[in-house]
Amino acid sequence: MTELWDEMKAYAKIHQVPILRDAELPLFRGLVTAARPSSVLEIGAAIAYSTLQIASCLAAESRITTIEIDAERIAAARDFIGRSPYGPMIRLLEGDGTALLDGLDETWDFVFLDGPKGQYSRQLAKIMPKLRPGAVVVADNISYHDMFYIEGTVPHKHRTAVGRLHEFLDMIYDDDRFESVFFENGDGMTVSRWKG
Numbered sequence: 001m002t003e004l005w006d007e008m009k010a011y012a013k014i015h016q017v018p019i020l021r022d023a024e025l026p027l028f029r030g031l032v033t034a035a036r037p038s039s040v041l042e043i044g045a046a047i048a049y050s051t052l053q054i055a056s057c058l059a060a061e062s063r064i065t066t067i068e069i070d071a072e073r074i075a076a077a078r079d080f081i082g083r084s085p086y087g088p089m090i091r092l093l094e095g096d097g098t099a100l101l102d103g104l105d106e107t108w109d110f111v112f113l114d115g116p117k118g119q120y121s122r123q124l125a126k127i128m129p130k131l132r133p134g135a136v137v138v139a140d141n142i143s144y145h146d147m148f149y150i151e152g153t154v155p156h157k158h159r160t161a162v163g164r165l166h167e168f169l170d171m172i173y174d175d176d177r178f179e180s181v182f183f184e185n186g187d188g189m190t191v192s193r194w195k196g
């Protein structure tokens, strides 16, 4: 996989696709490996870099459903998945992650939210009834480029998204069924364990 990881990182750089940073990988891979999930949901596949990182931590019987809305990134993701050893583990769905959740019947033991930050709270509300006891929910870019901390100075165009991120944080911190921690590395990541 080393060559494919390098190729994906180079593609992401050229096409300005935001993917998991090297500094985030040890924590992220450690979380996936420790959770040993058999059923994973990801929203925001981009070119499937994180998807393949997840797959490479899992047993071959595990299954990953990942959702991406951008046609060009979907095409790149399909190509990279096809050239990896993990194709049979991965189902890539095309469209809006929040809307597509309504059509998914599976239950999940690992969820990675990495699509539109303003939709994390709506997505989580739909996902909660489908979480298996002990499931782990990871949400990336929680600091929203540090604007989360300085709400008073958030530019108007970002205020709704920042407000919705607050809603999401209220959900994972105020609901006793979640145990949540925040990691500052990268752009901020929350990790929540669903006690059910």
Ligand SMILES: C[S@@+](CC[C@H](N)C(=O)[O-])C[C@H]1O[C@@H](n2cnc3c(N)ncnc32)[C@H](O)[C@@H]1O
Residues within 6 Å of the ligand: 018, 019, 020, 043, 044, 045, 046, 047, 048, 049, 050, 051, 067, 068, 069, 070, 073, 095, 096, 097, 098, 114, 115, 116
């Ligand atoms: C930060 S990138 C994902 C990076 C990827 N998880 C990784 O680390 O390799 C966010 C992705 O979410 C996608 N996205 C934006 N809105 C979406 C939506 N409504 N449904 C699904 N994906 C969406 C974007 O096109 C973008 O590719």
